[in-house]
Amino acid sequence: MKKLLFTALLLGGVLSVQACTEKEKKDNNPAETKVEAEKVITSKDAPTIVGVAAGNENFSTLVAAVKAAELVETLNGDGPFTVFAPTNAAFEKLPENTVSDLLKPENKDTLTAILTYHVVAGNYKAADVVKAIKDNNGSFTITTVQGATLTASMDGENVILTDAKGGTSTIIMTDVAAANGVIHAIDTVVMP
Template sequence: MKKIVLTSFALVGLLISTSCGNNKKEAEKVEVEKEQVTPTETESTEKETSESSTIVAIAAANENFTTLVAAVKAADLVETLNSAGPFTVFAPLNDAFGKLPEGTLDGLLKPESKETLTSILTYHVVSGEFKAADVVKAINDNNGSFVITTVQGGNLTASLDGDSVILTDSKGNKSKVVLTDVDASNGVIHAIDTVVMP
């Protein structure tokens, strides 16, 4: 009888210790799972923060760029301009689009004009981040004018008129930089007063 009782206690003890061991392992497993989830959540938060300060997000938050943002969406360039970059964007203000001949903008926003619109918009984008001081230095270092190659593949010529940077497009039209160095997480924006054309 004593042997049976002792054996029973031994079995109960074994079950309790096994159970405790399993609980401990479960707790460790949950802790490991928590550790694995945390970096993903952090990365997600960083991504959201990064995307909330991209060139597109900053332009979308500024009422002076509503036409530009509508054009970027129509050309399906949101994802591109939200990417890592960095980019320098010479961003036309709403008034700049208003200077286009009547009906031009409406025509460009139509689905069948997507290729032309994309060409025009990417003509305003330069690969790399160039602050106003960099642009002015490049102009001064190159005898008063500096040729900029755009993402579209065409060239813009930057020059100075007093303290203002002037962009001359391939057709000879001029645009003045009216606001500089608007920082974004993936580059910089300079506002211009006229749409430049490739």
């Protein structure tokens, strides 16, 4: 319980720091593509995580993958969940034909493992994540719903997730409220 609370606090802090730097980055590099929340909504007024993702064209690949893996009902559940949601641009970084292959019925188990690796049980805000990273000498280990871990750390003011294979992803948008949790957009798909 203590570890879960600490993990929640850590994730929230990291994401908060990222949110503060997002506008600065966008102003410094207008050519860089960023995912932006269309409006600020409270979690009680928000749709579920799947509804929020489905309402944003930057997550259309993720939504298609969630449907193919038959995870819609799960991610529409009570939660709470924290989802590190890869944008369409993140999926485009994968080798050619990876996404189309993963969407095939015979690859459902692999797709499910990848998607649940992006989900953490609990509602973790950015500020809590940053605090947990700082409180743990610069890195914090997060256990995903899939069962493997992600390591959160800071690179300047950016929160970086390092996956089980050593790949990294930067959180590019934080604290998008959903009725059953929170979404943080990431720029690269992480792999278990």
